Amino acid sequence: MQSISAIVEAGLRALWRSPAAKFPAHGEVHPWEIWLERAEADRFLERAVALGIRFEGDRLQFPEDVVVVGHGTHDQIADAVRSFGTVKALAAPSVLSDYFEGIPPEEQAAWAQAMEGLVQPPHSVNPRFITLLDSGIGLNHPLIQPFLDPVDRHAAEPGWGLNDVHGHGTQLAGLSLYGDLLPVIQSNVPVHIGHRLESAKIIPDAGQNPHHLLGAVVLNAVNAVEANAERGRTFSMASTTDEDTPHDGAPTSWSSEIDQLTAGVSGNQHRQRLFVISAGNTDQNRFQGADYLSICDDPDHEIESPAQAWNSICVGAYTEKVRIPADLPGQAVALPGDLAPSSRTASWSSHWPIKPDVVMEGGNWVQDRLPPPMKHSALSLLTTDHQYPLRSLTTTADTSAATALAAKAITELWEDYPHLWPETIRAIFVSSARWTRQMKSHLPANPSKGDFTRLFQRYGYGVPDEARARRSAANALSLIVQDTINPYRPSTTAGAEPIHNQMKFFQLPWPKEVLRQLGATEVTLRVTLSTFIEPNPSEAARGSKFRYASHNLRFKLNRANENQAQFQARINKLADDPDAEPVADNDGWIFGRNRRDVGSLHIDEFRGPASDLARRNLLAVHPVAGWWKSKSIKDVGQKTARFVLVVELDAGAVEADLYTEIEAAIANLNIAQIAV
Template sequence: MQSIRAIVEAGLRALWRSPATRFPADDGATHPWEIWLDRSGADHFIAHARGLGFQFEGGEGQAGGGRLEFPEDVVVVGHATHAQIAGAVRNLGIVKALAAPTVLSDYFDGMPPEEQAEWAQAMERLLQPPAAPDPRYITLLDRGVGLNHPLVRPHLDPADRHAAEPGWGLDDTHGHGTQLAGLALYGDLLPLIQSNLPVHVRHRLESAKIIPDAGQNPYHLLGDVVLKAINAVEANAERGRTFSMASTTDQDTPHDGAPTSWSSEMDQLAAGVSGNQRRQRLFVISAGNIRDQSRFEGADYLSVCDDLDHEIESPAQAWNSICVGAFTDKARLPAGSTGYPVAPMGDLSPSSRTASWSRHWPIKPDVVMEGGNWIQDGPPHPMNHAALSLLTTDHRYPRRSLTTTADTSAATALAAKAVTELWEYYPDLWPETVRAIFVSSARWTQQMKTHLPAHPSKGDFAKLFRRYGYGVPDLARAQRSAANALSLIVQDTIIPYRASATVGA
């Protein structure tokens, strides 16, 4: 046995590109490996390696989420034991080299401003003009979006910035909207900005400001502000839109899944019975974040997320919108870091809220997307960390070109990007049909399933639905469901009642 292990290690070391001192120990534990694959067989390797127990950064099925692409190679980071990586190399081939993973989001976040600008400008030169003559739009209902960033400006026309109130400025003075704009266009910039390939973005952006630069909207006007913003956007142009909103309120908590005035307005807008233009609309809404990190001190983080005090915030419980929670595949810290990630790879992001209800009201969240992780480094409580966050655009360009963001806001922007790309694939589908296909493509990760007992009951599954919804969407699966998978898709109107001459009928 010792000889066999020595032969296996020798074979892996022959593929190793990093310093010998960084070769992972053969201790039976799972280690991160940077895997260089032949481009032609990368998808085959990834699909079959998952069957061997691999976990890949970037998500299970999140198309392109964590891969770095070059003309002849695809680079992924896989977490596996020595035995698993050796079995994949032996049985699947395609592996050209192995290395120690290095660059994380904190590397770019900590760069001097002039270096950040060089990276952003280099990526700008790779941007390709959209091929579609009539592209779809993601409409960000947020704090506004800045126009000066070179990675945002090509996809956002000045005339496509609006506000709910005429007196509000259109710029992003806080940074949140521009951060989400970068994610809605490109996803996590970390793999993309390191690539040297052309960057194709088929959709464009609109901005509709729903939060003033100073102060907050009165509670009783939350729904009215969104209505005004949507009216302003739709009066400007006739377009196919995905509305993305990462704004919630705790003033309706607890609501136990019951409708509120804001969620009811969102339902009316989605159904097309509210707004100056009576049309059906597609919304993705964040589940809301847990803001008090001190609650996690010395506690199992999932029990804190599942606490009734941390229910999904209004208006995300709306029936007709896609409610987006957050999970994470970011569980790797820079070399030499102290502390450890709070959430294991493939599990719920610590900031993500969960449903407090299991009956009467719809399953929420509908799906979960990448929302980053926290680090626990001794007392007092866990904190955000740039390496465990998503890389995106900064509103302060050129003083800052890149920054990091996380939580359910980031997850919602990623969901808006994915569902818009699905709609581009099937442009004739109704908003509710696209919503259904997108949600039905979601699956729980293997890590999520570890919380089920050996013989789960209905109640055990209900707990996972309240935490993860239907799971992580798979864009490739969603596209196949209407193309070459066995699916029955019917778009029609049902009238469940008719007039009757009989009293009480």
Template sequence: MITGGLNASDLTLLRAEAGSDDNGLAHATVFATAEGLDKLRTKIAEFAEKNRTKRDGSEGRPYHANLIQSIGAIVEAGLRALWRSPDRTFPEGDGVSPWEVWLEKSQAAAFIARSAEYGVVVGADRLEFPEDIVVIATATRDALALAVRRLAGVKALASPTITADFFDAMEIEEQAEWLSVLQGAATYVANDDPNYITLLDRGVGRAHPLIAPALSINDRHAADPAWGVEDLVGHGTQLAGLSLYGDLTVVLQNMAPIQIRHRLESAKIIPDVGHNPHYLLGAMTRAGINAVEVSADRRRTFAMASTTEDDTPHDGAPTSWSSEVDQLAAGVSGTKNIERLILISAGNTDQNLFGNDDYLQTSHLPDNEIESPAHAWNAVCIGAYTEKNVLPAGEPGIVVAPVGDLSPSSRTASWLSHWPIKPDVVMEGGNWLANGAPPPMKHSALSLLTTDHQFPVRAFTTCGETSAATALAARAITELWSDYPQLWPETIRALFVSSARWTQQMRSHLPPNPAKGDYGRLFQRYGYGVPDMERARRSASNALTLVVQDTIIPYRKSDNPSAEHVHNEMKLFELPWPVEELRKLTNTPVMLRVALSTFMQPNPSEPARGSKFRYASHNLRFKLNRPNEGKAEFLSRISKIAELPDGPVVDEDDGWMFGRNRRDVGSIQIDELTCAASDLARRNILAVHPVSGWWKTKTVGDPENLSARFALVVEIDAGTVEAELYAEVQTAIENLAAVATTI
């Protein structure tokens, strides 16, 4: 037992072994907090330097003698000393292996944030216990050992063994026991005005006890009144489980209390027998949305994991279905004139068409292009990546995708210019197994666990690919909207997409010093990356997010009756920058990220006539003033840029990471700038201005009566530097105002 003034929280006994060496000494593995290490060092120093004084005044034993003399030697624990699984399961060889890492709760965030610096990839899933955070990490033994030595917080290591197939393979009696525990952990929060996820799919089954509490009997609908509302195939019920709880593999191991704040709706848009004719795909989507909206006015996230390959390849150009989705999102189609938040899966590739080698290259073949209508401008297209690489012990074969890279089934964009960046983001979609001759195949251990429509015959099943990714995205974006119910769909889209970042594995495909053009392939595969909900919600001392919701009238009639319409106004925002704090940071690099989101009204005839830049009713762009550039100079420069003819431009060396060719496409634009804090302090004027759109043509008779909503999301992040950015902005936020300026 360790004593001598050290608290139980300072040093924790992890493992003890009876004496087995020549001296018969026992060995113990002890986890020490940073405070515990400091206390132990102090006591060892006092043992060496100070003796107690006896009552008679003579010198006694050294301080802390009982503690220190009981310790023969203190050495840094190696990986094997931290290993709590059977010895035979310890990873051998020098290759990359998955590790279950147990972290001290107070130090977990720091370890996770810095682990990539040492070649350790930490997955997004977390298991949280009273004293521990458990994550799955992928690394070589040497890389993990270095991270353990350099970063505090690792209490234990183990072999990751629980995967989706563990629960999927159970007999129904055992599944029922796990289900009962999960039911006890779930609470459905009462809310007079909850957010809804509306699944546009094959229906959802209410028999499952994890779904019934969140899906009312009257909230199941069908695009065709003659159809039933039950799920006879299983796909919709699988998405329902994921959109409520996420991957049940994680939930069942965690067993922490679960609060469900949102609810479900179902609109069947696919018949139980046969399929919708191609010409009816847009109409059936509209009919499904009309069916739910006529029942009640609600905040809805529409999630659709149904796409078609009939339009492939479209090379990013609008199709009839994608154009209808754009109309529905913009609120110019459907029985109700309201803007809608719509998520669509990117579609899945046919892995049987190629081998096991470099799936990333084959993912860019024209036949593997993102399917219609996922390339709709106003919709959020969801692709898939994966962090799943754990197979059951003894399972032959290897996983196809590295941790943090594209899921093998996820489709990618075939275009690099003109049309929007798609997918917008990627979420977990599972991995595939390569075992012997191609093609690779799915494996339940590399999938996500969810609800089975056959309940009570089966409680759990597995699901994956871009369908699962879309359900997870619907859950994440709806939880975000539940936090900020006053925000518009355009704004929630901007917060969600702008929070995304590429993983280290994704970035490994870049050259050492990437130019703007080098990011093209990453955008085609991953969009903006993996969303981070903590980042989307964050406003901390060293990081903050400003959100603006506003309207603009982009165009007006020209003074020349024979000319087409001209630009009408731009919006200038003098942002309440934390100037004093930024000046204190002087040359410290600070990141600025801007997202501009609007829902445009489509005109698919314009691309058919060759006017690719006039598919949208209006196009908006943002600009930031340069250091030492005053308002008048800034206005003059932006006015000239706004009048430039349509088409790709040569990117300036202006510090923006992605550049205009990647940024100025679609109805959401995002870019990132890193500069010295003192420079950013002088760049506090941001403009939103129009460029060409079909509202600008003479066929539109009243451009002055056509206004457009937009959302502007501005994020400042000083990284790990201590700064009080938020406090200074908070005092000035009421002075934030937009000024309409005639161009």
């Protein structure tokens, strides 16, 4: 015959919706997340208090449910369930990351083992890989082992060990697979992961790499990985240096090597590569009572090398983590949706590329009465520990964590669209980013183009939206073009430098009649142009964006009532002096020429009446100066540059009316190649 305690536990387990491993032990007071019928919630709370159950003040209200946290024993909770009959479900209350970091090793292992049974490795025969350029990855962790083969661990130097002594690489490996483990490990649902891991160790177990060899270390690591197999890879690197600062956005030897690797002109295998690099972290001890944003904005905290590389995706950190334990004095430093205190920013306002490109979750800090603020595990991200089985879980934060999250999101996008180029994935991912409401609160009421400078320097284009990125790749309201251009050709004048060769025109598939009928309804056109440049980091080139890049491309939208011939003539006048474009031509563009025409990734938004856009349906991609043009190279006419154009139309509630017509028009899209 079953004991009463067994019957009680069976009844409670029948209502339990969290993982079985999280079910509270018998005989002690535990917190319980209690789901109640909304109409009976207040009555239940009044009665349950009499049974000795203590309730926290907060509650969540949903259309049919109220959720509260009550502290009680098995018997007390079971008595309330039997007596009042309004409990719909029981669960483990959500906890902060510091809970998991603080529990004993055997409990950590139990949580990891419970999650291990829910993890489903990639089913694809040819999965994509995240290649972590870091301190190595621990191989024996049960949450990593299914995704990392022993043969997929490499090192930049043959004599280095492959294990992770420092722990940094293993922490980022967990984030690259699962994201923040805190919500994942508390759920009880299968975890589907479509990608795998590779380790390319660039951080020695002892000492440091000689500074002048940093580019060579990464090159050696890339060669070691690519010698193993031909795979689709996202290279993720959260190792940067402040020894090159201040560089003010100008290229360094390390950033130039990153640009070479991404462009495919360096490395044993000549292929374009996608690199995700952290922005670097601030010095916590510098925060002595001043507003943290002013310290992050200080030139002494500019983005670290090589994250200013033109072709890579530079990832800064923002945060939504503001909840701290009740017994912890102080408050979170950053407001939800704003820059993480650890994130470095760009000190330059023009000339060099917009960096960071995007920001991802990087945790928060706690400020007590006295500075400096402190990092705390409760405001960090939960991940895997390299000391397994001594420790299974740990916390991490800052721009390293943000970079791992970005690599995960990018790779998942690429899994869905494996035919897209690295330049295309970069364009779609970065273009999906938007500033949060808190970020935009730093703008004046009616911002001018110059007012956006500070936002770009802190947040880049904002927080990527993975759902929007997928819609861009799949939706007929987004036009994606992968194409090539021959930007320059030899001059017919003896001894003269090469001249511009061609531009490409795209007739945008707008349903003109529908747009005209919409009249003054505001529509938004977002245009992204992405190309990978080949760098020339000579001393003379360091001071000129036109001499550092092999080629520079621009996009232009025709004016209302401007036909292709008139449009082409206007572009030809600007080809040799692109900065001479009149300001009036920027009307309708939100960011403007100064923020758009830098680096190798250009993004801008045009907003205006639908009837106006109906007459602006020609988009041109054309070259301006680059070192391919300024240097007398024999094969200049054979130099081909790949580029990607992503055009998104947002017509608000009327999108559905446009979808079918645009989809049909895309099938007959006219792409014209015109000699300059």
